[in-house]
Amino acid sequence: MSRVDFSRREFLRGLGLGAVGVAVGGGGDLFAASKRAHRPNIVLIMADDMGFSDIGCYGGEIRTPNLDKLAAEGLRFTHFYNTARCCPTRASLMTGLYPHQAGVGHMTDDKGLDGYRGNLNKKCVTIAEVLNAGGYRTYMSGKWHVTRHRGPEGPKFNWPRQRGFDRFYGTIHGAGSFYDPCSLTRDNTQIAPDSDDYYYTDAITDNAVKFVAEHKAEKNDKPFFMYVAYTSPHWPMHARAEDIARYKGQYDKGWDALRAERHKRMIGMGIVDGKWELTPRDAKVPAWEDEKNKQWQVRRMEVYAAMVDCMDRGIGRIVEQLKRSGEYENTLILFLADNGGCAEEYGSRGAEKPDPSKAVELKPMSRGELQKDMRPKYTRDGRPVRTGYGVTPGPADTYIAYGKGWANASNTPFRRYKHWVHEGGISTPLIVHWPKRVKGRGELRDTPGHLIDIMATCVDVAGAEYPVEYKGEKIIPMEGKSLAYAFAGMAIVREAIYWEHEGNRAIRWDKWKLVAKNRGKWELYDMEADRTELNDLSGKHPKMVKVFTQMYEKWAKRSNVVEWGSWKNKKK
Numbered sequence: 011m012s013r014v015d016f017s018r019r020e021f022l023r024g025l026g027l028g029a030v031g032v033a034v035g036g037g038g039d040l041f042a043a044s045k046r047a048h049r050p051n052i053v054l055i056m057a058d059d060m061g062f063s064d065i066g067c068y069g070g071e072i073r074t075p076n077l078d079k080l081a082a083e084g085l086r087f088t089h090f091y092n093t094a095r096c097c098p099t100r101a102s103l104m105t106g107l108y109p110h111q112a113g114v115g116h117m118t119d120d121k122g123l124d125g126y127r128g129n130l131n132k133k134c135v136t137i138a139e140v141l142n143a144g145g146y147r148t149y150m151s152g153k154w155h156v157t158r159h160r161g162p163e164g165p166k167f168n169w170p171r172q173r174g175f176d177r178f179y180g181t182i183h184g185a186g187s188f189y190d191p192c193s194l195t196r197d198n199t200q201i202a203p204d205s206d207d208y209y210y211t212d213a214i215t216d217n218a219v220k221f222v223a224e225h226k227a228e229k230n231d232k233p234f235f236m237y238v239a240y241t242s243p244h245w246p247m248h249a250r251a252e253d254i255a256r257y258k259g260q261y262d263k264g265w266d267a268l269r270a271e272r273h274k275r276m277i278g279m280g281i282v283d284g285k286w287e288l289t290p291r292d293a294k295v296p297a298w299e300d301e302k303n304k305q306w307q308v309r310r311m312e313v314y315a316a317m318v319d320c321m322d323r324g325i326g327r328i329v330e331q332l333k334r335s336g337e338y339e340n341t342l343i344l345f346l347a348d349n350g351g352c353a354e355e356y357g358s359r360g361a362e363k364p365d366p367s368k369a370v371e372l373k374p375m376s377r378g379e380l381q382k383d384m385r386p387k388y389t390r391d392g393r394p395v396r397t398g399y400g401v402t403p404g405p406a407d408t409y410i411a412y413g414k415g416w417a418n419a420s421n422t423p424f425r426r427y428k429h430w431v432h433e434g435g436i437s438t439p440l441i442v443h444w445p446k447r448v449k450g451r452g453e454l455r456d457t458p459g460h461l462i463d464i465m466a467t468c469v470d471v472a473g474a475e476y477p478v479e480y481k482g483e484k485i486i487p488m489e490g491k492s493l494a495y496a497f498a499g500m501a502i503v504r505e506a507i508y509w510e511h512e513g514n515r516a517i518r519w520d521k522w523k524l525v526a527k528n529r530g531k532w533e534l535y536d537m538e539a540d541r542t543e544l545n546d547l548s549g550k551h552p553k554m555v556k557v558f559t560q561m562y563e564k565w566a567k568r569s570n571v572v573e574w575g576s577w578k579n580k581k582k
């Protein structure tokens with residue numbers, strides 16, 4: 011790829027928008043009218059806690075034919091990055107800023123510092139706010155998770171409807187039962203599941219499909235932006251029995267064989283370079299042959315796969331509706347994950363609770379009663395929800411994670427997980443599909459990119475204006491670069507990409523990555539030679555470490571990042 015910084019004018023010419031499309035700024039009526047005819051719909055789809063190698067078109071054995079088809083007809087980015095965790099990723103994705111700049115440097119708790127308020131601040135705008143102001147209809151179906159106010163009464167100033175979305179169905183909170191999610195909300199009203207057969211992944215799909223269908227039925231002359239934020243395959247491991255059955259036997263081989271198979275396929279596809287060595291199995295994960303409870307472990311991964319499978323079929327239904335509505339050709343579809351595979355052993359350690367030997371009293375909920383707990387104590391029909399080592403996941407009366415061994419496999423061939431900013435925590439698939447404008451078919455793009463680029467891309471392709479001021483507040487300039495250059499096969503020219511989460515920190519500049527675990531020393535890797543981060547070059551290149559560290563410190567200072575935990579010594 012050339013490293014020339016092409017202008018927007020050159021880019022639009024490359025896409026075939028011609029002379030009328032390139033009149034940027036004060037273009038007048040003729041430009042406005044022709045530009046409007048070209049504006050694409052944008053459908054931004056995100057998975058939750060999904061590893062780099064899980065879906066088929068990135069080397070996984072999980073059956074994802076719909077995502078694979080989008081990839082075959084579009085592009086796959088191989089060096090795309092999130093921010094390693096739910097809340098900061100969503101804050102960054104929505105605003106085009108680094109998470110701390112948007113006020114969500116950690117989760118939804120308020121640490122009394124600008125970068126850690128647990129709420130999107132007023133110095134940022136969401137993609138929905140920008141595109142809404144630019145003449146788009148805006149829809150969201152799925153998980154929000156960028157406010158600390160998740161109760162039914164709010165306050166609601168930072169809920170989707172108040173942050174640029176015309177319609178919203180989904181959850182305000184970040185996790186919950188798939189059969190009875192807490193903080194389930196339609197527009198601004200919290201609701202309970204509307205059927206006995208409720209499953210959140212399907213409900214997210216149903217509502218996304220409905221928004222596209224209604225957009226057509228309303229004969230809307232506006233394009234639309236739709237954000238579909240699935241919670242699949244975040245814990246708890248919940249899936250329908252028939253979906254789990256589709257994976258029966260698939261994982262009997264265990265995580266060691268799975269990692270080796272995926273790695274081989276990824277090399278064959280060009281997703282990873284064969285010269286990057288597969289990382290050793292996590293030291294805390296036993297060799298599969300030594301695992302003591304294989305049957306249970308296999309079941310955990312069968313459910314995980316079923317959750318991804320169900321999401322993929324949902325994406326297929328959204329694509330079908332786009333076709334039915336005649337919107338398919340000029341819709342830019344983007345698919346990514348919010349962080350890498352999750353090694354949290356949530357609900358899966360210790361003795362089973364409640365104690366299965368004791369009689370239980372059924373406590374059914376009334377229809378319409380709101381679920382208040384992230385982890386419900388009871389199913390809606392009154393059975394206690396069970397956690398603990400060995401609990402067979404899948405149904406509504408269980409609440410456990412899939413565990414470290416499988417998370418290690420999800421992030422093949424990389425190190426670490428969700429929370430960390432080594433490649434296993436921050437690497438995500440990014441599929442780009444836009445028949446009308448993206449000409450590459452099944453091609454890969456290796457230029458590094460980050461969540462901050464999604465805002466820039468949306469503003470670019472929608473011809474929208476990123477505001478200097480919004481609702482009387484001065485807005486922080488966006489940090490990202492439009493990926494449209496990469497759509498056309500050009501490299502993205504940028505300074506550097508930065509990360510900080512729970513003291514884990516990194517900087518990527520060109521082929522170099524400086525990365526550290528919380529309280530750990532800086533490690534330096536050459537990502538072209540060693541993306542699996544096995545050969546630390548910090549001792550060999552101390553000057554480079556010094557320069558990158560200075561760049562990191564400068565970024566941290568301007569982006570509201572403070573030393574992890576330092577607020578404990580400060581008065582709020």
Ligand SMILES: [Ca+2]
Pocket residue numbers: 058059095096244348349
């Ligand atoms: Ca997540």
